[in-house]
Amino acid sequence: MTQVTLDPSSSPSSPRVSSSPVAGGLTGAMLGRALGDAVVKLNPTKLLNNPVIFATWIVALLASVSAVAAVATGQAAGFAVQLALWLWATVLFANVAESIAEGRGKAAADSLRATRVTTKAKLIVDPKTGTVVPTPAGELEIGSIVLVEAGDVIPSDGEIIExxxxxxxxxITGESAPVIRESGGDRSAVTGGTTVVSDWIKVRITSAPGATFLDRMIAMVEGADRRKTPNELALSVLLAGLTLVFLIAVASLLGLGAYTGIKLDPIVLGALFITLIPTTIGGLLSAVGIAGMDRLLKVNVLATSGRAVEAAGDVDTLLLDKTGTITFGNRMATEVITVPGVRPDAVMRAAVMASLADETPEGRSIVELGRNAGVTGDLPEGAKTIPFSAVTRQSGLEAGGQSWRKGAVDAVLKSLGLAEAEAAPEFRAAVDRIARSGGTPLAVTENDVLVGVIHLKDVVKPGVKARFADLRRMGLRTVMITGDNPVTAAAIASEAGVDDFLAEATPEDKMRLIKAEQAKGRMVAMCGDGANDAPALAQADVGVAMQTGAQAAREAGNMVDLDSDPTKVIEIVEVGKQLLITRGALTTFSIANDVAKYFAIIPAMFVVGLPSLAALNVMKLSSPESAILSAVIFNALVIIALIPLALRGVKYRAVGAGKLLGRNLLIYGLGGLIAPFVGIKLIDIVISALGLA
Structure with a gap:
């Protein structure tokens, strides 16, 4: 592990969510809504962004006109009608795929919206008397303070102040077990729509009506404002190019038909064109992107940008703010060390007594440490509280002629009239060990006698080290960013298991580091929770803010982790990679499909005029009409068959790019070549048996 250093003058060259009970699958209501939406999407203006499906819509319209004309003139119209219907089915099925993906988000949004019930908030109008006035939640302003008691719904986003x-x-999170929220520290943020189960809190509102986290969450999961990502746009250009290539190829068949004397119906050629262009991936492209955002929601991460989901798949550098992200953010007591001649339980009791009136997170952690060790205490009646002050740098308690104190080592020794060298060697050794490990030592006295030392440390969240090891295996480099001095930073970085660290970092340092990484062509993800992390979260390619963090951080990031777990980035990266892999697999399958269909259909169409093509007519399709109709039907049905894969995604495995490419080519490339031969032949047999062509 190394420490990252920056030249200040350098600059880079220019919900499990289950917010919805149906988020993991389809219901009849969702499928019905998806079918309705799919019909609405038949409007050509809604298809302009998808050139492949738009081209299919045009050919379907022309085929419909041809079928109507055939019926009107008394000509045989069975083949033309079937062709038109299956072409419309192709467009409809493509719309169904997108609508089902969107419908999952809409169902989640409906469930979330149901939590945003009309409620009366208990607005505190007089902080001195605590007088409250029932006020509609929609009328609360930023800065309003409300009382929320057991059974009440928290009316809006806010910070607990008491x-x-x-x-x-x-x-919000889908977790059935209630969580503790309290003033101060990294558990003070609360979200509108959640419910207080026990006790009470006073909340300062931090969001304006209509701009709460729940409102943004509803808007995001509905996907109304979702824009295509750069890779999607690039793939759309590729699909448009392939469409143009096959248009030229099909147009050239007119010359071949004239040469062989075979009369080719323009509508038949249009249908052939549709079967050859990559309609499969064209119909599933949007569904893959929307499903990626939905899968993130299932791991309790809200993505406010589809681009961020995709970028997560390419992340190779992860920056993490230490306080509140890697660590809990508050110094917590982890051990109490005795001086010679004092029993451990006596020292623990002195530490607890000195902390009973201390409402800081550190004080509460000392009491909790004592409780875990079987040492408890109650605030004695008539006890005198000694509050912490910058002058004494101590706090404690006096009762019944006894006194207990805890505080900075030098301040405590000075109050006892002791020089540092006069303290017990064991005490000095313990203080030195704690300081070198990055912790904070607090001396403890009982009745003006030094009895021990408390070890306070910024505790690393459980499981962090193992998860960072997983990230390393995935090829991600982790960098911890902290304002601590290098000694403390090195100790925590070693305990957390990060690759590098940047100590004594300012917001400007964080920005410089991110820009420097990006200038090297790396994709950077940033995890943070504080207002000072906001600029870095906004600059990073993927900015993951903790839900329990500051409002500024949540607004700056393009993802919000509802569990406030920094190791969640593993799931985020996996979802991003899964999205890219799924899109690549379906593209491979679609293009292989098109190649196979070309060589399966063309010989059957021209074998009458060019008998020499008989050797290539390996499928022995019954007639040119059956060949075209079978291909069109297969083209429509394969979209429906692949919708579950598009929504579920191809499983991500942490293997090298070469192995991944080989696997995709073997499964989806080879599968894409074989499937049309099998599928079209089976459909041809059915069509021939029924006399449909």
């Missing part, structure tokens, strides 16, 4: 309560966040 109290501690158990909050049911199932509407």
């Amino acid at each position: 109290g501690v309560a158990s909050v049911n966040e199932a509407a």
Whole structure:
């Protein structure tokens, strides 16, 4: 592990969510809505962004006109009608794929919207008396303070300024177990629409009506404003190019028909054109992108940008803010060390007594440490609280002629009239060890006698080191960013298992580091929770803000982790890679399909005029009409068959790019070549048996 250093003058060259009970599958209501939406999407203006399906729509319209004309003139119209119907089915099925993907998000949005019930907030109008006035949640302003008691719905996003309560966040995170939210630290943020289960809290509103986290979440999961990502746009250009190539190829068949004396119906050629262009991936492209955002929602991450989901698949550098992201953000007591001659339980009791009136996270952690060790205490009646001050740098308690203190080592020794060298060697060794490990030592006294030292440290969140090892295996480099001094930073970086760290970092340093990485062509993800992380979150390709973090961080990032777990980036990267792999697999399958269909259909169409093509007519299709109709039917049905794969995604495996490419070519490339031969032949047999062509 190394420390990252920056030249200040350098610059780079220019919900599991289950917010919805149906998020993991389809219901009759979702399928019905998807079919309705698919019909609405038959409007050609809604298809202009998808050139392949738009071309299919045009040919379907022309085939319909041809079928109507045949019926009107008394000509045999069976083949023309079937052709038109299956071409429309192809467009409809492509729309169904997109509508089903969108419908999953809409179902989640409906469930979320149901949590945003009309409620009366208890607005505190007089902080001194605590007088509250029932006020509609929609009328609350930023800065308003509300009282939320057991059974109440939190009316809007906010920060707890007083109290501690158990909050049911199932509407947002899908977790059934309530979580503790309290003032101060990294558990003070609350979300509108969640419910207080026990106790009470006072909340300062941080979001304006209509701009809450829940409102943004509803808008995002509905996907109304979703734009195509750069890779999607590039793939659209590729598909348009292939469409043009096959248009030229089909047009050239007119000359071949004239040469062989075979009369080719323009509508038949149009149908042939549709079977050859990459309609499969064209019909599933949008569904793949929308499903990627939906899969992130299932791991409790809200992506406010489809581009970010895709970028996550290419991330190779991950920057993490230390405080509140890698660590809990508050110094917590991890051990109490005794001086010679004092029993461990006596030191623990002195530490607990000195902390009973200390409402800081550090003080509460000392009491909790004692409780875990079986040492408890109650605030004695008539006890005198000694608050912490910048002058004494100590706090404690006095009761019944006894006193307990805890505080900075030098301040405590000075108050006892001891020089550092006069303290017990074991005490000095413990203080030195704690300081070198990046922790904070607090001396403890009882009745003006030094009894021990408390080890406070910024505790690394459980499981972080193992998850960072997983990231390393995935090829990601992790860098911890902190304002701590290099010694403390090195200790925490080693404990967390990150690759590098940047110590004594300012917001400007974070920005410089991200820009420097991006200038090297790397895709950068940033995890953070504080207002000072906001610029870096906005600059990063993927900015993951913690839900329990500052409002500024949540607004700057393009993803919000509802669990506030920095290792969630593993799932984020996996979803991004899965999206890219799925799109690549379906593209491979679609193009291989087109090649196979070309060599399966063309010999059958021209074998009458060019008997020499009989050797290539390996499928022995019954007639040119059957060949075309079978191909059109196969083209429509394969879209429906692949919708589950587009929504579920191809499973991501942490293997090299070469192995991944080989696997895709073997499964989806070879499969794409074989499937049309098998599928078209089976359909041809059915069509011939029924006399449809």
